[in-house]
Amino acid sequence: MKKIFATVSLIFLLPALFAQEQKKETETVTLTIDDAVEYALKNSRTLKSNDIDLEIKKRASAVSWNVFLPTVQATGTMSRSNDFTPGTGDIIASAMSKLNNNEVPLPTDFDKEEDRWKTVGNVSVSWNFSLAYFGQIKAAKAAYEGQKITWEQSQKETITNVKKLFYALFLQQENLKIQKSTLENARRRMVQAEANFKSGLIPEISLLQTQVNYENTKPTVDSAEQTLNQQFDTFAFLIGLPVGTKIELSGSIEPTYIEADTDDLLAKYGDRDLSIKSLENNIKAIKIGLQALDLSTWTPAFVLSYGWQPVYIGDDGAFHFYKGLGKDDDWFDNGSLSLTLAWNVTNMLPWSSNRQQAKDYRQNLAKLEISLDMLKENQKVQVRKAVDTLNQAKQQIENMERSVQLAQKAYDMQLRSYQSGTTELLDLRDSENSLNQAKLGQLNQKYQYISALMDLENTLNVTLTGSGNSQAKN
Secondary structure (H helix, E strand, O other), X not given: OHHHHXXXXXXXXXXXXXXXXXXXXXXXXXXXXXXXXXXXXXXXXHHHHHHHHHHHHHHHHHXXXXXXXXXXXXXXXXXXXXXOXXXXXXXXXXXXXXXXXXXXXXXXXXXXXXXXXXXXXXXXXEEEEOOHHHHHHHHHHHHHXXXXXXXXXXHHHHHHHHHHHHHXXXXXXXXXXXXXXXXXXXXXXHXXXXXXXXXXXXXXXXXXXXXHHHHHHHHHHHHHHHHHHHHHHHHHHHHOOOOOOEEEEOOOOOOOOOOOOHHHHHHHHHHHOXXXXXXXXXXXXXXXXXXXXXXXXXXXXXEEEEEEOEEEOOOOOHHHHHHHOOOHHHEEEOOEEEEEEEOOOHHHOOOOHHHHHXXXXXXXXXXXXXXXXXXXXXXXXXXXXXXXXXXXXXXXXHHHHHHHHHHHHHHHHHHHHHHHOOOOHHHHHHHHHHHHHHHHHXXXXXXXXXXXXXXXXXXXXXXXXXXXXXXXXX
């Protein structure tokens, strides 16, 4: 009975649980541009991957001195001989016995099984030193500096992409509103034409024209809405929200205007470009690598090696060697100390792979220096292009402000006429459409200005406006 009651209860609860789950899935997230950037910085998978890369390079740089650590190895070996081989001591003892006329035969076999076993321990310490190690340490630190630049580039690129897409979506939303308004006007004209046709006020061709206009407008609006939804999915993915999350944008497109001069900007901030810094760091890394290669070629490597190798050959055998731990006669040290200076003479030959690698280093260095010159020239082009776009967009915004004012004036006049009964509703809506189009055109130019300003700030790696001035405001 209890099971039946539980089943019935579950059946009644399922619709409520399903509805709650559906509510969660369709819950709308309202985002300002600051919220979107914060989401992206916290949840972007690309940035998380870059954080890991930076941590790897940081750790490698912090412990790059470990090339100077000695190699220490400890081993223990127990070995069993298959056949007896007279040792040096046995041969000497037999020879001495002959001289003393007390000949002792040379042993030919082990007396017992334990004698076949030997215990050997080994502790070895080896330390290598080369002047090239200093180059390896510098290379690790240069790699870390390069990764920091890459990390910063990725951060700025992500923020810029999020902001641009936020404003682009905002612009698309406004455009979709106007398209839907135009579609609604077309529908109202079609309805009015149907009424007028039934009343015999217009011919059928006029009715067909309004119907065709409405049907032709519908696919355009549907396509624009679908494109906008796809862009929202892309935006959600970019900032780390689940794809399919319904997003509502909060804000407006209002740029902060600046006075920009190409030559002044390049003189002040030209050397702050992260792309230039990254290439300069690559040049530095190649120079360090070439220096390390030359040092390893023309300077010797020093090797210090010491080994302690205790060997037990007591009469008690390996199985009972603990009995002879205190007997110095049963142990001897087979270790050694060595000091070595080594040159690789082959690497000094001009046609060796080592010297060919050095030539490759120098040629790659020359290529990077050419790329650096090209990048600096391209920076000038990009800055000039951005400044021209800023000036042109600002002028267009001012011009379109006058268009908006004229459209607003025309709409106000149509509104008064409609209120007095001398203008039809559709004429009023046409006037409203013209006003919306003028506002959208001005909004598009504001987007162009903000986008160009962000590109300029990225190129120069500088903030040219106050904090938050160029962001959407509620």
